[in-house]
Amino acid sequence: MKKLLIATALAGFSGAAFAQDVVRLGTEGAYPPYNFINDAGEVAGFEREFGDELCKRAGLTCEWVTNEWDSIIPNLQSGNYDVIIAGMSITDEREEVIDFSQGYLPPASSAYLAAAADADLMSGPVAAQTSTIQAAFVAENGMQLVEYATPEETVAAVKNGEAVAVLADKDYLAPIAAESGGALVLLAKEESIGGGVGLGFRDSDDDLRGKFDEAIKSMKCDGTLDAMITKAEYFGPEAKTWGDAGKEGC
Amino acid sequence: MSMTCWETVQAYGLRSIGIGENLLPKSDFTICQQFTLIGSGLIWNLYFGVLALTFGFFLANAIALARNARNPMIRKPAEWFVFVFRGSPLFIQFFLAYEALVLLPKGGIDILGIHLNTSWTTRAWAGALLVLFLNTAAYSAEIFHGALKSIPKGDLEAAEAYGLTGWKKFIRIEWPTMLRLGWPAYTNEAIFLFHATTLVYFSGFPAFAQKGDALYYANYFADKTFNPFIPYPIVAFYFILLTLIVTFIYGRVNRHLNRHLPANTRSRIRLRPQLIR
Amino acid sequence: MFEVCADPKAIEGLTWAACYLTSAKHVDFYWSFLTVLLLLAITAPAALGMGFMGATVARSHVLPLSLLGRTYIWMVRGVPDIIFFLFFVIALDQGLEYIKNLFVCDGGAWPWQGLEFRVCPEAKVPLAKSSAFWHQAYGFMLAVVTFAIVFGAFVANVIYGAMNAVPRAQLETAEAYGMSRAQVFRRILVPQMWVYALPGLGNLWMILIKATPLLFLLGVKDIVYYARELGGSKTQAYEYPHGDWRLWYFLGLLVFYLVFTRISEIGITRLTRKLSHGQATAGGEALRKAAA
Missing domain, CATH: 3.40.190.10 (Periplasmic binding protein-like II)
Structure with a gap:
């Protein structure tokens, strides 16, 4: 941001002075x-x-x-x-x-993060980030998709009960499950997509x-x-x- | 295998409310597909706009009256309500509303032995409608409040001379005059409320099963085709139509409100900007 | 920033909070408030200029010019502004590169090929090899231009109305004194117009303030971007892990906007009073009576 301020002040000058590969x-x-x-x-x-x-x-x-x-x-x-x-x-x-x-x-597996290990994926919306392979997978496999712009919001949706589960890369979800103190768990079911x-x-x-x-x-x-x-x-x-x-x- | 335009309309014409093809188009992205899906999304803009305006009208009247009250216990809350909703961006209001609504207990609330289900409040159709309803009520209340204060003194004195007082004076003289004076500004409010409905799926409220408004689908196409020159002008086209229709309907009401006046003293509706809120 | 903050996971309580709130990312967040103010400081005069031109053109006696001015005013009014914001940022960017492509690339081929917008590397704005500094400045500039175009139309609408509100008699008197058309415009119409335009312009200023969260949609790292980024829950991968605090950050933004619009409102009221002095309006009349 600091840069931005200066940038606008100097906007009249050419960028050539900074040129390098x-x-x-x-x-x-x-x-x-x-x-x-x-x-x-x-x-x-x-x-x-x-x-x-x-x-x-x-x-x-x-x-x-x-x-x-x-x-x-x-x-x-x-x-x-x-x-x-x-x-x-x-x-x-x-x-x-x-x-x-x-x-x-x-190729890594995608996992479901839910509030309980017996969560029924067909019983409610499954969250995924917009334009991800996981979002496409949810939509194509008959689950009800709910989209969010950031990964953070997809997890929040499960925490507050908006979605029954979130589908994302397992490596992203695993630390979140581990730190949740049992409030969130990874389902046994995994998907290999991508x-x-x-x-x-x-x-x-x-x-x-x-x-x-x-x-x-x-x-x-x-x-x-x-x-x-x-x-x-x-x-x-x-x-x-x-x-x-x-x-x-x- | 590409679809004819009529088949596309059948598949996607009601997609935004969950009828028709389950998956959004993934290839071709023809003009017909874009017109159809974006038009289908417009259903939601109409839904939000019409309902928020209808409910908001009544609340706005109540708040305009409360703002006029002598008793500060009634006046102050009304002033704060208008201040908060008019003083902050709608974008932030949507976001905060969503974040606050998801905090409601999912199992529902028990009040006096009645079980209230709360899970639907976070859905755009309810939560975003609530925000738009309160928002338009605040803006309209300010318009009506201004109109109430500019009722000619002579009109009120004449009413009293006829023996009209209290509620009767209000319902027969003050309220109709307030509506008549405030109507041109209220027309603008209606137009820009419809415009504001495009923000619903852009701040806070998520789209379920890819059911969204006109802008949601336009954005989908712009992201997929990397060409903003088709989807956005299509939304613009739909909204110009919508603006014309709203202007026409409110113009008819305005004519009705002014029917007793000689032609040269009628107030004409002039558009004034009130874009982002 | 401070020595006690060297190991954030070993501290707690107030020290933790102090360290947390002074982390480099938070400092960026505080700076982003200046970005918003800077946008307002640049956009407001730019939009005023655009609006003044728009209104003057719309009042022109040359029909095509007048139509052009009116179409500009009307278009922006009939369409939700967010669509303009989403559209212009890409359209301006591609438009600039297309024009540059006609001059610097061999042949200047049609760049919209399939799903890709392709111009030769020399036609990129800014050049790919420019530093991040220029890319950010360019993004910010696109946002400013977009805001100026959209708000310019609204300003044009207000000024157009204000110019028509100046009493006809004033202009006729000036003409009777033998002033040329340009002189009447410059010496009589423009100075008197401001008092009629001020309520509308004040309203627009408030609207402009409330439109700044859209910077975030234009890809500029503004206060909304940082509120979302900082408020989101953080795992142990971060130095300061915490739960979902977005609600609190956004409440902070709400307060910022409420205070800002309130201060603006007071400022505008004072300015209106000042400008109404000696004017042939109801406001001016009230001031005269109060003094007498």
């Missing part, structure tokens, strides 16, 4: 442990560390930008940032609009995608990616990793 990474900043804004007001989480490492390996200067989830693809298209790094699952529908890098997180998590690029940005693909591959080859995924503050030692499959073709 900067790649802008767009994230949501509301989905721990994938990405969130910490109390210092900076982007943090797994994707922060991972993205910074990729930029280092690819020799790029990177900058972090946050954007609301429901307009994250349109704003990539209009050039507000160059890469989406926001726990976005690779799906056919999205492939039609943008290009994905190779996956950097293996084909892993990848970086999103504009169709026309093949060069940039190439650089990032190479960096991801090198992190898979030397095992740093797996080590990062299993860190306790991110996905924990139990998390799915790439293992030997990731080392093919190194």
